[in-house]
Amino acid sequence: MTCPLITRRHWLFGACCAGLGIASSVAAETIGLDAIDTEPFPSNANEALVRLKNGNQRFRDDKPRHNHEKASWRSHLVETQNPFATIVGCSDSRVPPELIFDEGFGELFTIRLAGNIIAEDVIGSLEYAVSHLHTRLIVVLGHEGCGAVSATLEQMLDKAKEPEHIESLIKSIQPGLKTLDLKLSWDVLLHTAVEANVRWSMRQLRAHPELRALPEVKRALLEKRVILVGAVYELNTGRVRFLD
Numbered sequence: 001m002t003c004p005l006i007t008r009r010h011w012l013f014g015a016c017c018a019g020l021g022i023a024s025s026v027a028a029e030t031i032g033l034d035a036i037d038t039e040p041f042p043s044n045a046n047e048a049l050v051r052l053k054n055g056n057q058r059f060r061d062d063k064p065r066h067n068h069e070k071a072s073w074r075s076h077l078v079e080t081q082n083p084f085a086t087i088v089g090c091s092d093s094r095v096p097p098e099l100i101f102d103e104g105f106g107e108l109f110t111i112r113l114a115g116n117i118i119a120e121d122v123i124g125s126l127e128y129a130v131s132h133l134h135t136r137l138i139v140v141l142g143h144e145g146c147g148a149v150s151a152t153l154e155q156m157l158d159k160a161k162e163p164e165h166i167e168s169l170i171k172s173i174q175p176g177l178k179t180l181d182l183k184l185s186w187d188v189l190l191h192t193a194v195e196a197n198v199r200w201s202m203r204q205l206r207a208h209p210e211l212r213a214l215p216e217v218k219r220a221l222l223e224k225r226v227i228l229v230g231a232v233y234e235l236n237t238g239r240v241r242f243l244d
């Protein structure tokens with residue numbers, strides 16, 4: 001009698017190898033059954049989003065599985081990678097995407113700059129992710145208590161002046177905060193500004209001429225094969241709140 005678990009694991013093994021574009025005979029030698037995923041590789045953008053949400057729920061529940069960290073799994077990533085999502089996040093040490101989504105090596109393509117800003121090199125990295133790696137989902141991930149957003153607000157309130165290189169971050173963030181009511185209490189203002197900054201980064205991505213000029217990226221976004229979503233990570237709860 002065939003064990004259902006083994007059958008499922010073999011199916012996943014095949015699906016995984018197909019997704020990676022490598023011969024299963026080669027992978028069989030290098031991966032080993034213990035390294036096989038416990039859920040199917042996302043076949044579309046919505047499945048990728050569900051997978052991130054499930055991973056964040058495990059993280060919040062303090063039940064991360066820390067899958068795909070062992071040497072047996074890493075060995076087959078030497079030649080290739082097949083991340084299912086791209087995260088445009090902040091450099092903040094408290095918001096590491098792989099941990100908060102409970103994902104392993106080779107699963108997330110991450111682009112991190114303070115304030116999750118959209119700089120030219122971010123666009124280049126994103127083009128690579130969509131055109132070459134074919135990631136199905138792009139998440140702009142801000143977080144509560146963001147220092148870069150906070151510094152921008154302080155400057156707008158004439159409370160602080162930052163050194164030149166931090167100024168360049170502030171210049172990137174400030175246009176997205178210009179409609180905020182600066183008379184709000186600080187906590188409410190920062191909370192509102194973090195979300196506004198995520199939406200600002202998303203607007204810049206959608207409007208960026210280089211990204212729009214890429215036929216494959218444009219087509220993939222229009223056909224929703226690739227979707228762009230915004231989210232805010234809550235430091236105190238560990239929850240990733242996806243925006244509407």
Ligand SMILES: [Zn+2]
Nearest residue numbers: 090092146147
């Ligand atoms: Zn931040």
